[in-house]
Amino acid sequence: MDELQLADIIKPENKVYGKSKIMTDTPMHYCYGCSHGVVHKLIAEVIEEMNIQEDTIGIAPVGCSVMMYYYLDIDWLQAPHGRAPAVATGYKRTNPKKYVFTYQGDGDLAAIGTAETMHAVNRGENIVMIFINNAIYGMTGGQMAPTTMIGQSTSTSPHGRDVEVNGYPLKITELIAQLPGSAYVTRQSVHTPATVRKCKKAIRKAFENSAKNIGTSFIEVVSTCNSGWKLDPVESNKWMEENMFPFYPLGDIKDSVHDDVEKYSVQKNKK
Amino acid sequence: MAKVRGAVVVENEVCKGCNLCVVACPQDVLSLNKEVNSKGYHYSYMMNPEACTGCTNCAMVCPDNCITVYRVKQANVA
Ligand SMILES: Cc1ncc(C[n+]2csc(CCOP(=O)(O)OP(=O)(O)O)c2C)c(N)n1
Ligand code: SF4
Ligand code: SF4
Ligand code: SF4
Numbered sequence: 001m002d003e004l005q006l007a008d009i010i011k012p013e014n015k016v017y018g019k020s021k022i023m024t025d026t027p028m029h030y031c032y033g034c035s036h037g038v039v040h041k042l043i044a045e046v047i048e049e050m051n052i053q054e055d056t057i058g059i060a061p062v063g064c065s066v067m068m069y070y071y072l073d074i075d076w077l078q079a080p081h082g083r084a085p086a087v088a089t090g091y092k093r094t095n096p097k098k099y100v101f102t103y104q105g106d107g108d109l110a111a112i113g114t115a116e117t118m119h120a121v122n123r124g125e126n127i128v129m130i131f132i133n134n135a136i137y138g139m140t141g142g143q144m145a146p147t148t149m150i151g152q153s154t155s156t157s158p159h160g161r162d163v164e165v166n167g168y169p170l171k172i173t174e175l176i177a178q179l180p181g182s183a184y185v186t187r188q189s190v191h192t193p194a195t196v197r198k199c200k201k202a203i204r205k206a207f208e209n210s211a212k213n214i215g216t217s218f219i220e221v222v223s224t225c226n227s228g229w230k231l232d233p234v235e236s237n238k239w240m241e242e243n244m245f246p247f248y249p250l251g252d253i254k255d256s257v258h259d260d261v262e263k264y265s266v267q268k269n270k271k
Numbered sequence: 272m273a274k275v276r277g278a279v280v281v282e283n284e285v286c287k288g289c290n291l292c293v294v295a296c297p298q299d300v301l302s303l304n305k306e307v308n309s310k311g312y313h314y315s316y317m318m319n320p321e322a323c324t325g326c327t328n329c330a331m332v333c334p335d336n337c338i339t340v341y342r343v344k345q346a347n348v349a
């Protein structure tokens with residue numbers, strides 16, 4: 001039997017994986033190895049597989065992913081820093097049949113936008129929220145975020161985050177799971193082939209949930225910011241595994257229909 | 272015995288040489304090129320193409336969508 005030549009393998013009929021049609025041809029501006037690119041691609045693949053390109057509206061944040069609307073060929077709105085869940089609320093309530101998602105960094109979602117985040121979830125808005133937690137303000141030059149790890153050095157904590165001065169890293173995803181309005185709350189990562197595949201399944205489930213009107217679906221992706229961390233992309237993955245996963249453990253935190261309103265209502269009509 | 276053979280095509284000009292695909296490949300197929308693309312990145316290439324099984328692991332972790340994967344089942348390989 002003759003050995004196959006590369007040209008015999010590289011044929012359209014043998015293609016098993018390639019770039020999603022939802023991704024545009026605009027090269028992404030992210031640093032090499034940035035997790036944002038991986039998560040963008042997974043969202044694009046889910047939208048393509050669910051065939052909802054015409055029915056999906058993304059709300060872009062402020063942060064490195066501010067220009068996400070150049071990369072996924074769907075409809076977009078761009079919200080002021082931290083306000084994506086409020087904008088998503090307005091859009092979803094006036095267009096209840098659409099799939100509405102926010103995409104936000106930790107500075108956006110867990111610092112300046114904490115109020116919008118908590119209240120949108122607490123209202124049980126039927127949106128998907130995707131939260132890229134890279135433990136830093138990437139875009140503005142690597143400043144400390146609420147999510148920065150204890151001892152992690154950043155441009156505003158050059159000697160490491162000090163709990164006495166800066167408090168503890170914020171586990172906002174656990175807080176969100178406590179709210180009656182959240183339906184599906186999970187923490188994922190995208191640093192290995194297996195975690196990428198798992199994260200995609202979580203994103204798919206979140207999008208499917210938003211058609212079922214069961215409350216907010218929230219996906220944290222523990223991510224790297226190799227530029228801000230001043231490590232290369234491979235070292236960054238290792239740093240994330242060693243330092244972030246113990247505090248931000250991966251896995252589902254909540255998976256249910258949002259709480260029954262009857263259970264908590266004042267008993268008006270009862271004698 | 273049937274044998275699975277794969278191949279990847281890296282879009283050289285889009286690749287940023289992050290090395291994530293290289294370490295994700297279980298078959299040690301990929302490496303960063305000594306040559307650079309027009310942006311100065313050492314793009315990824317198949318250094319050891321015979322070993323590729325088309326498993327798609329490299330493409331999964333690529334942040335820049337520049338890997339396309341092909342796979343064939345080759346019948347009757349000793
Ligand atoms: C109202 C307002 N305050 C501050 C800023 C400056 N700013 C831009 S991006 C950013 C932080 C982004 O960090 P994060 O949300 O974690 O995103 P990343 O870049 O890490 O993905 C800040 C503070 C702004 N653009 N608008
Ligand atoms: S600064 Fe960090 S988050 Fe921003 S593109 Fe670079 S690696 Fe990604
Ligand atoms: S498809 Fe699998 S075997 Fe081939 S280069 Fe990619 S990771 Fe390696
Ligand atoms: S993962 Fe993608 S961008 Fe990074 S080196 Fe490999 S092909 Fe290039």
Ligand SMILES: [Mg+2]
Pocket residue numbers: 105106107132133134135136137138145
């Ligand atoms: Mg950040």
